[in-house]
Amino acid sequence: MAPIRVGEPDVRPDATAHVSGVREGNALGSYEMEPGHHIDGTADARRSTGIRPRDRNPISPSMPNLPPG
Amino acid sequence: MTATEQMRAAEKPGQIVEMAWDPITRIIGNLGIYTKIDFANRRVTECHSTSSLFRGYSVFMKGKDPRDAGFITSRICGICGDNHTTCSVYAQNMAYGIANPPMAEWIINLGEAAEYLFDHTIFQDNLVFVDFCEAMVKETNPGVLARAEATASPRAEVHGMRTIADIMRALNPFEGQIYNEALRVSRITREMFCLMEGRHVHPSTLYPGGVGTMPEPTTFTDYLSRLMEILDFVKKAVALNDDLFDFWYDALPGYEEVGRRRVLLGCWGAFQDPNVVDYRYENMTDWGRAMFVTPGIVVDGKLITTDLVKINLGIRILLGSSFYRDWVNEEPFVERDPLGNPVDIRHPWNQTTFPEPQKRDFGERYSWVMSPRWFDERTGDHLALDTGGGPFARLYVTALAGLVDTPYVTASDGAVKISLPRSRTLPALDLRWSPPAWSNTIERDRARVYFVAYAAAMALHFLERAMTRLRSGDTRTFTDFEVPDETIGCGFHEAVRGVLSHHMVVRDGKIANYHPYPPTPWNGSPRDSFGTPGPYEDAVQNMPIFEENGPDSFKGVDVMRAVRSFDPCLPCGVHMYLGRGRTLRTVHSPMFGASHG
Numbered sequence: 149m150a151p152i153r154v155g156e157p158d159v160r161p162d163a164t165a166h167v168s169g170v171r172e173g174n175a176l177g178s179y180e181m182e183p184g185h186h187i188d189g190t191a192d193a194r195r196s197t198g199i200r201p202r203d204r205n206p207i208s209p210s211m212p213n214l215p216p217g
Numbered sequence: 218m219t220a221t222e223q224m225r226a227a228e229k230p231g232q233i234v235e236m237a238w239d240p241i242t243r244i245i246g247n248l249g250i251y252t253k254i255d256f257a258n259r260r261v262t263e264c265h266s267t268s269s270l271f272r273g274y275s276v277f278m279k280g281k282d283p284r285d286a287g288f289i290t291s292r293i294c295g296i297c298g299d300n301h302t303t304c305s306v307y308a309q310n311m312a313y314g315i316a317n318p319p320m321a322e323w324i325i326n327l328g329e330a331a332e333y334l335f336d337h338t339i340f341q342d343n344l345v346f347v348d349f350c351e352a353m354v355k356e357t358n359p360g361v362l363a364r365a366e367a368t369a370s371p372r373a374e375v376h377g378m379r380t381i382a383d384i385m386r387a388l389n390p391f392e393g394q395i396y397n398e399a400l401r402v403s404r405i406t407r408e409m410f411c412l413m414e415g416r417h418v419h420p421s422t423l424y425p426g427g428v429g430t431m432p433e434p435t436t437f438t439d440y441l442s443r444l445m446e447i448l449d450f451v452k453k454a455v456a457l458n459d460d461l462f463d464f465w466y467d468a469l470p471g472y473e474e475v476g477r478r479r480v481l482l483g484c485w486g487a488f489q490d491p492n493v494v495d496y497r498y499e500n501m502t503d504w505g506r507a508m509f510v511t512p513g514i515v516v517d518g519k520l521i522t523t524d525l526v527k528i529n530l531g532i533r534i535l536l537g538s539s540f541y542r543d544w545v546n547e548e549p550f551v552e553r554d555p556l557g558n559p560v561d562i563r564h565p566w567n568q569t570t571f572p573e574p575q576k577r578d579f580g581e582r583y584s585w586v587m588s589p590r591w592f593d594e595r596t597g598d599h600l601a602l603d604t605g606g607g608p609f610a611r612l613y614v615t616a617l618a619g620l621v622d623t624p625y626v627t628a629s630d631g632a633v634k635i636s637l638p639r640s641r642t643l644p645a646l647d648l649r650w651s652p653p654a655w656s657n658t659i660e661r662d663r664a665r666v667y668f669v670a671y672a673a674a675m676a677l678h679f680l681e682r683a684m685t686r687l688r689s690g691d692t693r694t695f696t697d698f699e700v701p702d703e704t705i706g707c708g709f710h711e712a713v714r715g716v717l718s719h720h721m722v723v724r725d726g727k728i729a730n731y732h733p734y735p736p737t738p739w740n741g742s743p744r745d746s747f748g749t750p751g752p753y754e755d756a757v758q759n760m761p762i763f764e765e766n767g768p769d770s771f772k773g774v775d776v777m778r779a780v781r782s783f784d785p786c787l788p789c790g791v792h793m794y795l796g797r798g799r800t801l802r803t804v805h806s807p808m809f810g811a812s813h814g
Contacts, residue, residue, distance in 0.1 A: 161280035161727075174284065174426060176697045189318065189693035212690035217433030 191215070233262060234768050238777070240269070248741055248785050251579065252757060252776060256768050261776065264750075264757040266741050267577060267584040271540070275570045278731035283309060283700055283723050284425060290719065290733050291419040297713045298418040299332055299410070301733060304710035307489075308719040309425035310496040312706030313698040321427035321694040322491035323683035326509070327440060328413035328420070329487065329710075330679065333672035334447070335406035335417075336713040337608065340784055341665050342388070342399030342454070348778045349461060350388035350396075357764045357774045361468045368464055372456035375643070381464045384457055395457070402447050409443045409676075412436055427695030437684050444676055448640035451673050455648060458666040462659045469763050476658030476779030478756045479517060482610035483591060483602035483739065485528065485718060486512030487711035488675060498555040498707070501525045506620055509675055510711060511628070513614035514591060514602065518652065520617040521595070525709055526556065528591070532718070532734070533563040533599055535588040537746035538581070542571035550722045550730045551705055561592075565720040565732035566705065588745035589738050599745065603752035604715020604736045606661045606784040608668030611711060612650050624681075625674035635667070635674045658756075661782035702726050712736050714784035740783045753780055 166172065179185055184195030192213050193204035206213055234256060239249030253263040274293060278286065287305035291298035303325055310316060317325065347353060354362045365381035378384045387395040407417045413430055415422035422429035430436065465472055488509035495504065505512050505525030513523040514531075522528065536543055544562070551566040553559055560566055577583045590599035604610045612633055615621055621628040625636050632651035639645045650667045653660045701723065708719040715736030722730040742751030750758065757779050764774050 161277070166282060174424075174698050174700075176699055178697045179693075179695065185693070189320075190690040191692045195692075212688055214687065214690070215431060215433040215692060217431065217435045 236771065236773060236776075238773060238780075239267070248737075248780075250753065250757065250776065250780055252773075254762065254768075254771075256762075259762040261757050261760050261762065264754045265579050265583060266586075266743060266751055266753040268586045268741065269577075271572055271574070271585045273570070273572070275568070275730075275732050276572070278728050281728050283312065283721060283726075283728050286719070286721065286728065286731060287423060287425065288419070290731075293733060293735065294418075294712070296336055296418055297332065299328065299414055299420045299423070300710060300712040300717055301719070301735070302414075302420050302423045303329060304708040304712075304717050304719045304733070305721075306423055306425050307496065307708030307710060308706040308721050309708075310706070311498060311708065312704040312721055312723055313425060313700060314497070314704075315426050315696045315698045316494060316496050317427045317489075317491070318691075318693045318696060319491035320432050320683065320686055320691055321430075322489055322494070323679050323686070324413050324428050324430050324432065324694065325423065326488045326679045327676060327683065328410055328423075330672045330676040331406050331409035331413065331440075332417075333713055334451075334669055334676070335403050335410060337665050337669045337672075338399050338406065338454075339403040340713075341458075341662070341669075342395055343390075343403075345662055345665075345778075345781055346388040346395070347390055348774055348781065349385065349465075350390065350393065351382065351385040352389050353772075353774060354385055357766060357772050358469075360765065364468050365464065368468075370457075370460045371463070372460050375456035376453040376460070378457065378460075381460065384461050387457075395454075398450060402450050405443050405447055409440050412440050424695070426698050430694060432683070432687055432692050432694060434684075434687065437680055437687065440676075441680055444673060444680070445640060448637055448673060449642050451670050452637060452640065452643050452646050454666050455646075455670055458663055462663050465659055471761060472659065472763060473655050473657050475760050475763065475775050476661070476756045476782050477655050477760065478603070478657075478752060480515055480613075480656045481517075481600055481602050481752075482515040482605055482613050482656070483528075483716050484510065484512055484514075484604070484610040484614040485709040485711055485716040486510055486525065487611070488679075498526070501529075502527075505709070506618075509621055509623065509626075509678075510611050510671075511615045511618040511620050512709060513618055514600075515610070515613050515617065516593065516600065520614060521593070523614070523618050523620070526554070526558070528709070529707055529718075530554065530558055530560065530564070531592045531594070532565060533561060533590050533592050534565060534568050534732075534734075535563065535590050535599060535745040535747070537588055537748070538583055538743035539587045540573050540575055540582055540585055541587065542573050544569040544571060555705075565718065565734055566707070566722060566730065568730070568732050584741075584743040586738050586742050586751075588742040588749075588751060589734055590745060590749070599747060599749065601742065601745070601749050601752055601755065602716075603656075603740050603756075603783065605656060606665060606782055607711060607713055607715040607736065608671075609656065609661045609664040610715060611668060612664050612671070613652050616650065616652055623675070623678045625678050626671060633667075633671065635670045637670060637674055638677070658779045658782040662778075665784075700726055715739065737785065741785065753783060753785075756780075756783075 193201040237251045249267045251265040287302040290301040368381045387393040414420035486508040490507040493507035549567040635648040
C-alpha cells in the first residue's frame with residue numbers, strides 16, 4: 149500500500165457488498181426462481197402480475213407474450 | 218484556482234513568454250497547460266501538461282467485492298460514468314465466465330449510443346464551439362470574422378444559416394440558436410439513455426451478467442421516437458460543422474498545423490455484437506473484431522492491428538514525470554494471460570500504485586497522471602497513442618479495418634458510410650467519412666459530429682434488432698453467476714472521449730488489483746521515462762499561433778482549441794502568468810463569451 153499516513157478505517161473495504169445470510173441476487177438458480185420467467189428466455193403474464201395471470205396471457209399460443217408496458 | 222508557479226528561466230528573455238492555463242478543469246480532475254510562447258515567431262516553443270489531482274481508485278478498490286466494481290468506478294467521471302460501468306461489466310463478465318443475454322447486450326448498446334449522442338453534442342456545441350463563436354472570434358481574430366460575414370455557407374439549404382458569420386452567431390453562448398438547440402437535444406438524448414440504463418450518468422440497471430431494464434415494447438418505441446426527433450438536428454449539425462471547418466482552413470491558411478501531431482491513434486472498440494461475444498479471453502480477438510466500432514491501433518495512417526489480445530498485451534504504464542514510486546520490484550499479479558502469453562510488469566494487471574506527493578518541478582516530476590504507452594513490438598517503441606478526442610480514432614480505425622457492415626453504417630474502401638433515414642423536415646442523408654490528411658484540432662472536432670451521426674445510425678440498427686427479438690418473445694436480460702475465488706478479467710470499451718480499459722484481479726473472492734485506464738491518462742500524460750511527451754504536450758508544442766492579440770491581451774484561443782479538441786471536458790478558469798513577475802489574472806469563463814472575459 150502507498151506510504152501515505154491515513155487514519156483508522158471506519159469500515160471494512162467490502163462492507164458495502166454483502167451481508168452474510170442474505171440470498172445473493174446473482175446466485176445460481178436465481179433466474180429459475182423468478183416467477184413467470186422461462187428457461188428459453190420467454191416470459192408469461194406471471195412475470196408482471198400475480199392476480200389471475202393466466203387470464204392475461206395471449207389468446208393464441210403463436211402470439212408472443214409481451215410485457216404490458 | 219491554482220496558483221501559477223514560476224517555470225524555469227526562459228532561454229530567450231524578452232522573446233519567450235511563459236503562459237499557463239491552470240486549471241483547465243475536466244470532470245475527471247484538474248488539468249493545467251504550461252507553455253512558453255515565442256510571440257516574435259508566433260509559435261509555442263514548449264508545453265507541459267499537468268494534473269494536480271490524485272484520485273486513487275486503484276488504491277481503494279483493493280479488498281472490495283468485485284461485484285461492486287461497476288458502481289464504484291462509475292463515480293470516476295461525472296459525465297461518462299456509464300462508460301466505466303459498462304467497461305467494468307465487460308471485465309467482470311470475463312472474470313466470472315458469463316455473457317449478457319442478447320437482449321441485455323442490445324439494451325447496453327442503446328444506452329451507450331445515447332451517451333455518445335448526448336456527450337458529444339453538449340461538448341461540441343456548448344463547449345468547443347465557444348472557441349469558434351462570434352463573440353470569441355471578434356476578440357481574437359477580427360479579420361476572420363469580417364471575412365466570415367462575406368462568405369456564404371455552401372450547405373445553407375440544410376442548416377439555414379446564410380453566411381459563416383451567421384453560423385458563428387448561432388454558436389454564441391446562451392443567445393445563439395445552435396447553443397440553445399444543443400441544450401434541448403442533450404436533454405432528449407439523456408432521456409433516451411435513462412430508458413435503457415435507468416439513470417444518467419451513474420446507471421442503476423447495469424450489472425455483471427445483464428441489465429435490470431424491463432424490455433417492454435414502449436421501452437424501445439419511446440427511445441425510437443426521441444431518436445427520430447433529434448435526427449434533423451444531427452443532419453444540420455454535420456453540414457454546419459463542415460461549413461465552419463472548411464471555412465477555417467480557407468480563412469487561416471496553415472491552420473492545419475494547429476494541434477497537429479503524428480497519426481498515433483488507439484481505439485478499444487465499442488458496441489458488442491451479442492451473436493459473437495462470449496467474453497472469454499481466448500476468443501477476444503474474434504469478438505473484438507465483431508464490435509460495431511472496431512478496436513485497433515493506427516500508426517502514421519496505417520492500421521497495424523485490430524486484435525484486442527495484442528492491444529491488451531502491449532499496454533505499458535510508464536512513469537518518468539509522475540508523482541509515483543515504481544512498482545517493478547513488486548510481485549506480479551498476472552505473469553501469463555489465459556492464452557499463455559507473458560504479461561509485462563508494467564501492464565495494468567500487474568501495476569501497484571505508490572503515490573509520492575511532492576512539489577511540481579517541470580524538470581523532474583510534475584503530474585499525477587502516469588504515462589500509458591503502447592509497446593510496438595515491430596519497432597520496440599513505446600507509442601504515445603492519443604484518442605483524437607474519441608471519435609477521430611473510432612472512425613479512423615473502423616474505416617481502415619472495414620469490418621462493420623450494418624444497414625445504416627458500413628465500413629469499406631477505407632471509409633465509413635452512414636445512412637440516416639428521412640426525418641421530420643429533412644430527407645434521407647448519406648454521409649461519408651474518410652481519414653483526413655492530418656491528425657489536428659479541426660479534424661478531431663469535425664470527427665465528433667460525424668460520430669454523433671454514426672451513433673444515431675447504429676442506434677437505429679440496435680433498436681431494430683432488439684425489437685425483433687422482443688417480438689419473438691425473448692425478454693431475458695440477466696444471467697446467474699458465482700464469483701470465483703481466483704480469477705482475472707479485462708474489459709475494453711470506448712469512453713466518450715476515447716479508449717477505456719478495466720483490468721481486474723480477484724483473489725479470495727475480493728479485488729486484489731483493479732486498474733481503470735480512461736482516455737485522459739493517454740491524452741494528458743506527461744513526459745515518460747523515455748522523455749516522450751504526452752499527446753497534449755506533443756500537439757501544442759511547436760504549433761503556430763494565429764490569434765491576432767499580442768501578449769498583453771492574449772487569450773490563447775489556438776492553444777485552447779488544440780487542447781479542447783481532445784475533449785478534456787469543461788474549461789472554467791484561466792490563470793495566466795506573463796514573464797518577469799507580472800501576473801495577469803483573468804477570471805475567465807468562456808461560457809460567457811470572450812467579451813465577458
